Amino acid sequence: MWNITKEAKGKFSRCNLLPIHESDHDWEIVLREAEEEGEDIIAALKADLLEVKEELLQILPDCFIPYVENGTLNQPTLPKTIRENYLQWMREADREFEQVLDAAHENTAHAVRSLPAAVQEVFNESLHDSIIERIEREGDTLHLYINTESGFQTKSMIHFTFRQIRAEDTDDPIQVGQWLVYNELQKTGDSFHFRVLFDSPEAEWTITMKHLDAEYFYRPCLYTVLQDEGKMEETSFSEFLAQLNPEHDYWFITPHVTCAIKELSENIVIENGNIEWAQNKMVVTVGKACFTYALDAYNPIEFIYTNVYEDPYAHQNEPVAMDELEQAALSDDIELQVRAWNTMYTNPKELADIINCVLYKMEITEENEMIRTVYVNHFYKEGILTESIIEKYHTIID
Structure with a gap:
């Protein structure tokens, strides 16, 4: 019996079709901001309700139907008791789906123990929002x-390899470009069963096989830095290759081929194949197969992978000395700020006094919204915030 199903996901989605503001204070802020910006928030909310009305009526308890019909379910005029009951109904739906995900996780954790270490490593992290890039079939073997x-x-x-496939079922054939949303792995006898819910297009895919293997690759840390700093386009392929760590192994992975790189140079050498450059295109030949990639559509830097993980921002985890924390957290030096906040995040109880002092002095702006939301909630859950700080940040505390 599967926990992950289209029905469970669909019910969860329908129960969250129409979020509403949770308190009078929230409504005051929304209405004030709408007035300041000249927005007709009431009309916008009516349009939101109308858009999901038919689906809502199929799942809502009867007690909420009148408020859908009269258009007030997501309006500030909704009676407080009804608002609280509706929010409670949504929370119960969330908890129900969380239980589904927890049960799926338990099944996966149990089944994966019988699989190779590489597969276990893959399932140690979430596959949510991954995208199918290539599908290859060879007899009863599937490469995903x-x-x-x-x-x-x-x-x-x-790279997942499903061997000795015994069954495969889907309501819509899997295809390149689909997004993986939820997954569950089970084991019965000498078989493994893998269920995935995909999106774009939506599909429920289940495969049963005797063997499941995996291999995985990382981006060189240089790739991540260039991407984050917006310097990818101005970096040539040869410049990129020249800056890679020569002690690491690398792979050339395109939408069609995977080849180990034998030599890093301007004329990169790949195993069992070759790469040629001509007139704004790259031609990759592997065996008898030949693939052409237009350079205005593909940046060859994106085809370089390694099997070594390097954290490009490891230096940001270096702790800041206690006597420098407050100044660092409030400074204009972004890197120093990050190090300071990471230091406080890791040691909340030990640094409680400094944390409260920083939060008291910190000016609330749109730029520090992420810091406020993530870190304040973390410190709140750790129970180290003073009453005055809780009051200051009460609108963002979950």
């Missing part, structure tokens, strides 16, 4: 290449 850069993995590319 998953790009995880848009998700929550430190890995950038995962």
